[in-house]
Amino acid sequence: MGDTEFSKFADALSMYFKDGLSPEEFTRALLKSICLSSAQGVDILINDLEPRTLKGYRYGDHDITKIAEKISGSLDLGRFSNFVHLDEDAEDSINSLCNKFRTWCPDISPDTYETEIAERFQKIIENAAKPKRKKKLPVVDTTESSELKISSLKNKYGVLLVAEEGSICPNDECSKLLFINENGHLGLNYDVATIDPLLPDTDPNNLIALCPECCARYKLSRNDASIAHMKEIKRSLLENNDDRELLSEQKVQDGVRKVLEKIPKFPRPMNVDLNYDPVPVREKIKPENVSLYLKVQVQVNVYFPAVHETLQEMGREHIIRFKPFCDQVKLTYSNLSEQGYGQPKIYRLMTDWLASSTNGDRDSCEIIISYFIQKCEVFDVITK
Numbered sequence: 039m040g041d042t043e044f045s046k047f048a049d050a051l052s053m054y055f056k057d058g059l060s061p062e063e064f065t066r067a068l069l070k071s072i073c074l075s076s077a078q079g080v081d082i083l084i085n086d087l088e089p090r091t092l093k094g095y096r097y098g099d100h101d102i103t104k105i106a107e108k109i110s111g112s113l114d115l116g117r118f119s120n121f122v123h124l125d126e127d128a129e130d131s132i133n134s135l136c137n138k139f140r141t142w143c144p145d146i147s148p149d150t151y152e153t154e155i156a157e158r159f160q161k162i163i164e165n166a167a168k169p170k171r172k173k174k175l176p177v178v179d180t181t182e183s184s185e186l187k188i189s190s191l192k193n194k195y196g197v198l199l200v201a202e203e204g205s206i207c208p209n210d211e212c213s214k215l216l217f218i219n220e221n222g223h224l225g226l227n228y229d230v231a232t233i234d235p236l237l238p239d240t241d242p243n244n245l246i247a248l249c250p251e252c253c254a255r256y257k258l259s260r261n262d263a264s265i266a267h268m269k270e271i272k273r274s275l276l277e278n279n280d281d282r283e284l285l286s287e288q289k290v291q292d293g294v295r296k297v298l299e300k301i302p303k304f305p306r307p308m309n310v311d312l313n314y315d316p317v318p319v320r321e322k323i324k325p326e327n328v329s330l331y332l333k334v335q336v337q338v339n340v341y342f343p344a345v346h347e348t349l350q351e352m353g354r355e356h357i358i359r360f361k362p363f364c365d366q367v368k369l370t371y372s373n374l375s376e377q378g379y380g381q382p383k384i385y386r387l388m389t390d391w392l393a394s395s396t397n398g399d400r401d402s403c404e405i406i407i408s409y410f411i412q413k414c415e416v417f418d419v420i421t422k
């Protein structure tokens with residue numbers, strides 16, 4: 039259901055003048071009442087309008103162009119003014135009717151409302167009857183030219199989109215690969231869909247690569263809900279991508295890898311009080327992040343002294359530059375924190391960053407990040 043000038047007009051009048059008529063017959067009555075009673079041809083024409091057509095006019099599913107072209111030369115504003123006349127003592131109704139029409143008729147008042155509304159109707163009919171240039175409507179893409187367009191979009195943005203999605207169909211519960219392996223030859227296997235047909239399809243942010251089945255299904259069943267959902271999928275893809283870009287800018291010194299390699303070889307520490315509650319950790323991890331708190335607490339209690347020792351020693355041996363590494367961790371943290379992420383997500387992303395830039399083992403990377411939480415480079419003290 040769409041909105042046309044006429045459907046809005048009929049809507050505004052319906053409450054006051056519908057008088058038990060069906061939507062179709064009410065529409066017929068409106069059209070008849072604006073036409074000269076002497077114009078018999080027009081009268082017959084309106085009488086012959088199909089209920090289906092009238093309903094379409096009433097609810098804005100089609101515009102009134104055709105009938106407007108035929109009746110625009112035979113309008114009778116006086117007749118329509120009588121049609122919308124309300125009893126003088128129905129003061130409340132007259133006022134509320136005026137309010138309804140004030141957007142279109144700013145000067146409307148209880149003294150003038152009949153003519154104002156009649157003139158509004160005249161304008162709607164004349165607008166609809168005016169010859170207009172064909173507006174291109176966004177439609178479901180099935181024509182040959184739109185196929186061509188999609189294939190050129192695919193050429194232009196396809197690889198970018200597939201990369202953004204990590205080569206996996208991002209649609210709910212699909213996860214099919216967007217390429218196929220045919221006897222050792224890799225071939226891409228995807229289609230590109232416009233997410234929201236009302237937005238420009240030249241914007242890669244409005245395009246998504248899907249496996250051919252999901253793409254066909256999406257194009258056929260596109261509605262408000264599925265469009266909103268696909269936008270949500272795209273938004274999270276873009277966000278993940280931004281995170282990756284943000285983190286890949288921060289290359290880590292080679293020496294850090296050597297630190298990470300040492301961690302699993304640390305001798306098992308003796309007499310560690312696992313219940314010890316390190317002040318910085320308590321002050322910095324928010325109470326709602328219980329599992330993160332417990333993890334960091336244990337890692338700090340068990341490993342902090344050994345990690346600290348190793349970092350200092352390697353700094354002295356010029357294997358790493360300790361200060362720049364601290365600064366780098368701090369910068370990475372503040373970049374992520376600016377994104378507004380919660381602590382568990384920041385912790386996970388920082389571990390990802392360290393693991394992917396050193397090829398290090400994740401457990402060891404977590405231990406390093408926990409070390410920096412205790413050392414205050416990561417997470418800010420909770421403000422109370």
Ligand SMILES: [Zn+2]
Nearest residue numbers: 207212249252
């Ligand atoms: Zn799929």
